[in-house]
Amino acid sequence: MLDFAYYPGCTLKTTAKHFELSALEVCKILNIGMSELPRWNCCGTVFSLSEDDLMHNLAPIRNLIRVEEMGKSEMVALCSMCYNTIKRANAFILADESRLKTINDFMYKESHKYEGSVKVLHLLEVLRDRIGFERIKKYVKKPLTGLKVAPYYGCALLRPEGAGIDEADNPHIMGDLLRALGAEVIEFTADRECCGSYHVVSKPELVYMRASNILDRVIEEGAEALVLSCPLCDFNLDDKQKDIIEKDTSRKPVPIFYFTQLMALAFGIEKEKLGFENHAISPTPLLKEKNLI
Numbered sequence: 001m002l003d004f005a006y007y008p009g010c011t012l013k014t015t016a017k018h019f020e021l022s023a024l025e026v027c028k029i030l031n032i033g034m035s036e037l038p039r040w041n042c043c044g045t046v047f048s049l050s051e052d053d054l055m056h057n058l059a060p061i062r063n064l065i066r067v068e069e070m071g072k073s074e075m076v077a078l079c080s081m082c083y084n085t086i087k088r089a090n091a092f093i094l095a096d097e098s099r100l101k102t103i104n105d106f107m108y109k110e111s112h113k114y115e116g117s118v119k120v121l122h123l124l125e126v127l128r129d130r131i132g133f134e135r136i137k138k139y140v141k142k143p144l145t146g147l148k149v150a151p152y153y154g155c156a157l158l159r160p161e162g163a164g165i166d167e168a169d170n171p172h173i174m175g176d177l178l179r180a181l182g183a184e185v186i187e188f189t190a191d192r193e194c195c196g197s198y199h200v201v202s203k204p205e206l207v208y209m210r211a212s213n214i215l216d217r218v219i220e221e222g223a224e225a226l227v228l229s230c231p232l233c234d235f236n237l238d239d240k241q242k243d244i245i246e247k248d249t250s251r252k253p254v255p256i257f258y259f260t261q262l263m264a265l266a267f268g269i270e271k272e273k274l275g276f277e278n279h280a281i282s283p284t285p286l287l288k289e290k291n292l293i
Contacts, residue, residue, distance in 0.1 A: 002130055003033035004121070005072040007063055009082040010042055016079070016231035016258075018275020023078050023123060023260040025269050029139055030131055034076065037066040045081065046198075047088040054102055060089035061103050064118045065110055074119045076126060078260070080230035084156035087120040087163045122157065124173050124229065124259070125165050133180040141268035143182025146290050149262070150188035150223035151175045152214070154195055154233045168192075174259060178227060181266040186223040190214045195236040204240075211236050212244055218254050224286055225255040227262060234258070239280045255283035265292060 012020040027034050044059035063086060067075045077083040093099050094116045104113040127136065151174035158164040158171055166173040171192070175185040193214055196207030214237060218226055228234060238256040245251050261274050271293055276283055287293045 001031045001033055002126070003035070003072070004126070005067040005070050005075040005118075006034035006036045007040055007043070007067075007075055007077045007082060007086065008036060009040075009077065009079045011231040012078060015278075016234065018278045019078060019231065019234075019258040019260060022258060022264040022269075022274055025273050026260050026263045026267060027123075029267050029269075030127075030136070032126065032131070035070065035072070037063060037070070037075075040066060043077075043079075043082040043085045044089065045085065047085045047092075054099060054106075057089045057093055057099075057103060058106065060086040061093055061114055062107065062110070064090060064120075065107075065112050065114050067118045068115060069112050073117050074121055076121050076123055078123050078229070080122070080154060080156040080228075081232055083120065083122045084163055088160075090116075090118065090120055091162060122165050122229070124157070124177070127177060128173055133176050136177070136263075137180045140181055140266045142266055142292065144178070144262060144266050144290075144292065145182050146184065147182075147262075147286075147292065148184045148186055148222060148224045149178055149227050149257075150186045150218050150221065150225070151178060151191055152188065152226050152228045152233065152237075153191050154228065154230050155192075155197070156230060158192060174227060174229070177259060178262065181262055183262065186221055188217065188221055188223060190217040195230075195233045197232060197236075200236055200240065207236050207240060208244060211240055215241060215244070215251075215254050219252055225257055225283065227257045227259050229259055242280050253281045255279065255281050255286050257283060 040063050042059055048056035153171050158168045178185050196210040200207040234256055264274050
């Protein structure tokens with residue numbers, strides 16, 4: 001049995017709880033142990049681009065201290081943004097011993113000093129490198145036959161170099177997984193375009209433009225749904241899609257899935273654990289049309 005420390009992050013306990021629920025159900029079937037960190041805190045949300053900004057690395061490194069306190073050396077994240085932030089903070093601190101010492105000195109009240117032993121992984125990496133997509137095929141009870149999907153990576157899964165889980169210019173990890181589930185994967189040319197990220201707070205018109213363009217491309221390129229791994233991308237492309245459709249009622253709705261939901265569906269996990277009721281754009285009509293629910 002594979003056994004990892006599991007970092008959920010804030011959103012997976014609230015608006016993206018269907019991401020967490022479906023992921024943990026899938027991990028049970030695949031015999032992947034996911035032990036949640038005790039006393040975890042926010043990842044810090046984004047990695048600071050300033051080289052002398054140690055303060056913004058406190059939050060992610062404190063989570064890695066919790067991993068070492070658990071006696072584990074590998075931590076898995078689901079949220080693309082959490083993964084990216086913690087992975088980059090870890091590399092940044094370990095690149096210079098003085099940074100690690102300063103961080104540990106600052107957190108003097110921690111009984112454990114971070115030793116730098118933790119490897120940060122995304123669940124997609126575990127599925128590809130530790131389980132294997134050929135093996136995953138053996139767990140499929142309900143192939144996603146006829147479902148045309150577009151994998152969407154966004155920014156945080158692929159960049160920068162050293163943090164990305166796949167080729168930045170030609171990613172295929174998610175597409176390979178979806179094919180193993182029996183879905184028809186569409187060559188999606190907007191798979192690495194930014195959804196607008198946190199500009200949804202200060203510049204909602206920018207997110208409207210970015211999200212509209214991505215959703216347009218889904219339809220134009222022949223897909224019926226978008227598949228992703230980032231709760232922020234999901235918010236901009238699912239929740240905000242309602243606003244986009246209100247402004248243009250002629251638009252065709254595009255269901256947005258977390259990759260773990262489609263895994264759970266293909267594995268035959270009961271739909272009550274898939275969280276489809278949490279979607280802004282209901283995927284139920286599409287799935288019924290494909291005889292998948």
